[in-house]
Amino acid sequence: MKSYDHVPERLLTCLHDSQDGPFSISAYCAGFEVEQWRCDAFADHAMEWIADYALIEEELRVSHTNMYIRLKEAAARVYKSENYNKRGELGEITLHAICRDYFKTIPFAPRVFYLTASNDVVKSFDMVHVRYDENDGVELWLGEAKFYTDPKQAIASAIQSISTHIEAGFLKNEKLLLGPQISKNVPHYEKIRKLLSRQTSLDKLFEAAVFPICIVCDSAAVMGHTAQSKKYLGEVRKEIEALRSTLLASGLSGKIRMTLIYVPIKSKTALALAFDKRLKGLAHG
Numbered sequence: 001m002k003s004y005d006h007v008p009e010r011l012l013t014c015l016h017d018s019q020d021g022p023f024s025i026s027a028y029c030a031g032f033e034v035e036q037w038r039c040d041a042f043a044d045h046a047m048e049w050i051a052d053y054a055l056i057e058e059e060l061r062v063s064h065t066n067m068y069i070r071l072k073e074a075a076a077r078v079y080k081s082e083n084y085n086k087r088g089e090l091g092e093i094t095l096h097a098i099c100r101d102y103f104k105t106i107p108f109a110p111r112v113f114y115l116t117a118s119n120d121v122v123k124s125f126d127m128v129h130v131r132y133d134e135n136d137g138v139e140l141w142l143g144e145a146k147f148y149t150d151p152k153q154a155i156a157s158a159i160q161s162i163s164t165h166i167e168a169g170f171l172k173n174e175k176l177l178l179g180p181q182i183s184k185n186v187p188h189y190e191k192i193r194k195l196l197s198r199q200t201s202l203d204k205l206f207e208a209a210v211f212p213i214c215i216v217c218d219s220a221a222v223m224g225h226t227a228q229s230k231k232y233l234g235e236v237r238k239e240i241e242a243l244r245s246t247l248l249a250s251g252l253s254g255k256i257r258m259t260l261i262y263v264p265i266k267s268k269t270a271l272a273l274a275f276d277k278r279l280k281g282l283a284h285g
Contacts, residue, residue: 003060004106008048011041012098012263015228016237022253027240027262028098035226037266043274046090047282049097050074057107057183075283090275091147092126094263095214103212105129105141108192109181125165127212128178130192138191138208145214149268154217155243159250162211166256171202211258215243219264236264 012028030042051060054074062070078089099105108130127143144161148154164170179196182189194200195208221235240262247253247260265271 003057004052004100007052007101008045008097010101011038011045012094012101013228014102015233016240021244022248023258023260025240025244025260025262026102027236027264028102029222029228029236029264032225032227037222039266039270039274042265042271043278045097046093046275047278049093049100050078050279052100053093053096054078057185071282075279079279079283088145088147090272091145091214091216094147094216095127095143095145095212095261096129098214098261098263099127099129099141099143099212103131103141105131106186108140108183108186109178124174124177126214130186130188131210132187136188138188138195140192140195140205140209141212142209143212143214146216147268147272148215148217151215151217151219151239151243152246154215155213155246158213158215159247159252162213162252162256162258163250166206166211166252168202171205172198175200175205206256209257211252211256212261213247213258214261214263216263216265216268218266218268222264222266236262239264 011030013031014026015029016025016027018025030038030045032038033041051062051070051074054077055070059070059073078093096107106129107127109128125142126145127141129141129143131139131141133139142165144158144165146154146158146161148157165174175196175198179193179198182192182196186192195205219236219239221232221239224235225232240260243262244260247258252258
């Protein structure tokens with residue numbers, strides 16, 4: 001799958017990364033420019049990722065003759081809501097980008113394929129990627145993303161979603177949905193297909209699964225600073241530790257393998273509007 005060998009140039013920098021405890025945590029930021037948080041740069045970067053997020057691998061094999069058409073197709077698949085402030089796709093794209101760039105995952109079934117023909121959302125994982133280890137082992141990365149104003153509401157919603165998603169009934173249905181969607185070009189297709197087979201025990205799926213939880217939300221640290229100073233970094237660490245404590249208290253870490261990804265932003269409303277303008281222009285232009 002050579003199309004996935006390339007990713008957009010990195011914008012989000014890793015502010016904190018810890019492997020201590022029952023699950024890993026990491027924080028990423030778009031940074032500051034001329035004493036302002038880089039809202040427009042983040043929105044532009046999200047647009048750079050929409051093709052990788054929304055198109056299947058075969059469609060990413062573009063040339064100079066069809067680049068524009070492919071981008072319009074990607075934008076049309078992402079653009080589901082007229083209300084930019086209710087747009088959750090930006091959280092999903094952020095999760096997708098971080099996992100692809102930092103954790104070296106690749107999609108095996110694009111998230112946008114889980115929508116019905118009438119654009120009704122099928123309750124599912126926000127991301128389904130695969131990651132390979134040095135011994136050709138397979139990890140299925142089944143992600144949840146929350147794009148919120150309030151961090152407490154975001155992590156509470158994520159816990160509720162993941163708790164629902166790991167119930168036996170949901171996972172059995174998810175295997176039925178995902179199995180036929182797996183690209184036959186993905187490395188170790190047979191291993192992945194076996195894990196998602198109806199005959200395979202859910203215990204085997206849990207052994208191979210990692211559940212990344214991505215929280216993109218308004219941050220007091222971002223609002224109170226104009227540069228990535230030591231004080232700023234310390235405040236971001238306090239914010240992700242608060243999220244970590246809530247997630248730890250949920251008891252999920254005793255049931256599944258997780259990683260917590262935190263992306264602090266200055267304003268969900270401003271970022272959603274900036275992204276919406278770019279997406280709408282491409283989808284309807």
